[in-house]
Amino acid sequence: xxxxxxxxxxxxxxxxxxxxxxxxxxxxxxxxxxxxxxxxxxxxxxxxxxxxxxxxxxxxxxxxxxxxxxxxxxxxxxxxxxxxxxxxxxxxxxxxxxxxxxxxxxxxxxxxxxxxxxxxxxxxxxxxxxxxxxxxxxxxxxxxxxxxxxxxxxxxxxxxxxxxxxxxxxxxxxxxxxxxxxxxxxxxxxxxxxxxxxxxxxxxxxxxxxxxxxxxxxxxxxxxxxxxxxxxxxxxxxxxxxxxxxxxxxxxxxxxxxxxxxxxxxxxxxxxxxxxxxxxxxxxxxxxxxxxxxxxxxxxxxxxxxxxxxxxxxxxxxxxxxxxxxxxxxxxxxxxxxxxxxxxxxxxxxxxxxxxxxxxxxxxxxxxxxxxxxxxxxxxxxxxxxxxxxxxxxxxxxxxxxxxxxxxxxxxxxxxxxxxxxxxxxxxxxxxxxxxxxxxxxxxxxxxxxxxxxxxxxxxxxxxxxxxxxxxxxxxxxxxxxxxxxxxxxxxxxxxxxxxxxxxxxxxxxxxxx
RNA sequence: GGGGCGGUAGCUCAGUUGGUCAGAGCAGAGGACUCAUAAUCCUUUUGUCGUGGGUUCAAGCCCCACCCGCCCUACCA
Numbered sequence: 001x002x003x004x005x006x007x008x009x010x011x012x013x014x015x016x017x018x019x020x021x022x023x024x025x026x027x028x029x030x031x032x033x034x035x036x037x038x039x040x041x042x043x044x045x046x047x048x049x050x051x052x053x054x055x056x057x058x059x060x061x062x063x064x065x066x067x068x069x070x071x072x073x074x075x076x077x078x079x080x081x082x083x084x085x086x087x088x089x090x091x092x093x094x095x096x097x098x099x100x101x102x103x104x105x106x107x108x109x110x111x112x113x114x115x116x117x118x119x120x121x122x123x124x125x126x127x128x129x130x131x132x133x134x135x136x137x138x139x140x141x142x143x144x145x146x147x148x149x150x151x152x153x154x155x156x157x158x159x160x161x162x163x164x165x166x167x168x169x170x171x172x173x174x175x176x177x178x179x180x181x182x183x184x185x186x187x188x189x190x191x192x193x194x195x196x197x198x199x200x201x202x203x204x205x206x207x208x209x210x211x212x213x214x215x216x217x218x219x220x221x222x223x224x225x226x227x228x229x230x231x232x233x234x235x236x237x238x239x240x241x242x243x244x245x246x247x248x249x250x251x252x253x254x255x256x257x258x259x260x261x262x263x264x265x266x267x268x269x270x271x272x273x274x275x276x277x278x279x280x281x282x283x284x285x286x287x288x289x290x291x292x293x294x295x296x297x298x299x300x301x302x303x304x305x306x307x308x309x310x311x312x313x314x315x316x317x318x319x320x321x322x323x324x325x326x327x328x329x330x331x332x333x334x335x336x337x338x339x340x341x342x343x344x345x346x347x348x349x350x351x352x353x354x355x356x357x358x359x360x361x362x363x364x365x366x367x368x369x370x371x372x373x374x375x376x377x378x379x380x381x382x383x384x385x386x387x388x389x390x391x392x393x394x395x396x397x398x399x400x401x402x403x404x405x406x407x408x409x410x411x412x413x414x415x416x417x418x419x420x421x422x423x424x425x426x427x428x429x430x431x432x433x434x435x436x437x438x439x440x441x442x443x444x445x446x447x448x449x450x451x452x453x454x455x456x457x458x459x460x461x462x463x464x465x466x467x468x469x470x471x472x473x474x475x476x477x478x479x480x481x482x483x484x485x486x487x488x489x490x491x492x493x494x495x496x497x498x499x500x501x502x503x504x505x506x507x508x509x510x511x512x513x514x
Numbered sequence: 515g516g517g518g519c520g521g522u523a524g525c526u527c528a529g530u531u532g533g534u535c536a537g538a539g540c541a542g543a544g545g546a547c548u549c550a551u552a553a554u555c556c557u558u559u560u561g562u563c564g565u566g567g568g569u570u571c572a573a574g575c576c577c578c579a580c581c582c583g584c585c586c587u588a589c590c591a
Binding site: 013014015016017018053056057058059125127135136138166171192193194196197198199200201203204206207208209210211231232233236267268269270271272275276334336340342347350351353354355357358359361362363364365366367368369370373374417420421424427428430431432434435436437439450507508509510511 | 516517518519520525526527528538539540541546547548549550551553554555556584585586587588589590591
């Protein structure tokens, strides 16, 4: 059975745990989780990975400042990220940590493969280094001031010419191959606006990339040279391979899941995923991921989140205030995936009340309570369907294909919009048919209208499972749909069985006063 | 400086390759109904489609210039 299923490997970026998770991290895992759940329900063999990227100088610095070891810091904050995932109901299959032992093996293996391909060489990295910033600055970004010293124009700190031994990756050799990739696979990067930035960047020319450090040791050791640790991105990007069983490329899991179907990332790291990562893989002679989906950032009331403004929201606070499914729905419905988004108390409450409680929750409640009171609490029996009945059923019937299409592009908001359009039509249908009038005039017709309505709600409930797992489960429960295959997309085109006993209905979505 | 994207009703935004394209949702106003979580349904107000030119029989949709906003511009996640 499993072997017949098409594999689908999806990842989030791994989070850098030198701080605690905020709503932006939550946004990424929620979206990726919805995608993973959708594919599972649609019969795919899904492998969904998320985790933490724990090496690098910043981790070391943060740990030193707190008087603990980087390993302790990583453990503490990685645990916080994992806890966030669990609070958000994220259905990850592996929570990977770059300090996991199998990851060291994978990172060193890809290094050796790139080295074997002749793309790694030892040289000196030279440039204007700011001790204060602990970073190099491009010469154009520096200037000699009146005191005769050179300063970074950006940070106003003194820079000194520094040379450091470093391994380099021959990124410059991959410019044409990358451009060829972008041309032949126009869906490799999305959305187009962000992908265009990447392409133009590559077109302007690529320099070789320094990929090792000698100034600190919190990282994966470079094979064969104990003085160097890997540049954190070589290490971090490789996590996607680690999860599939790499370096054992003959393993069943590697053969099944690699290459990844989608890497979901934030717009801040598009270059690493859309340029460096495919170049590394080309060099290592490994297949490339099929798609890099770049999402935007969330703003609070249109204002960027920042600690100094005090508008950083902890995911747990959000969930306790509005409810998990409500938060998941809000972000996926309100923000076109790929664009920046904005949230506010009013906009969340608006979606909760209007879309969830009123349009969906109330439609279920008004139809189910009529069934409970007038049909003996069982699925009613339809008779001949009118044009209106057939129309609304046909509209609902198209939703699975629409969702497949939109989800394949991670266009969650469009999928939900299409579903809610049908819900709006169904509320109009219900009012137009007026089953509460038919109750006194034509019981068979009343039962038919209620049946049709329930059938639409069932299909909608199936399709919103990836976005709102718990609420959808409750809906399917009151529709008498048992867990298991009845709740998978394979059952989308089946219909409710008349006479099925239904539990007493209860409202699924609470309302909030604004 | 170079590059990428936007600027459409009060708000958030849809608008494929130019020809009912001036729209949707929310908010506001009026009405209807009572099955339902005072939910739902119907009707309805506002737009110089950033500015100025141009191409065309025809332009939010193409071209040019300009104004405004956001983002990127390599080795600090």
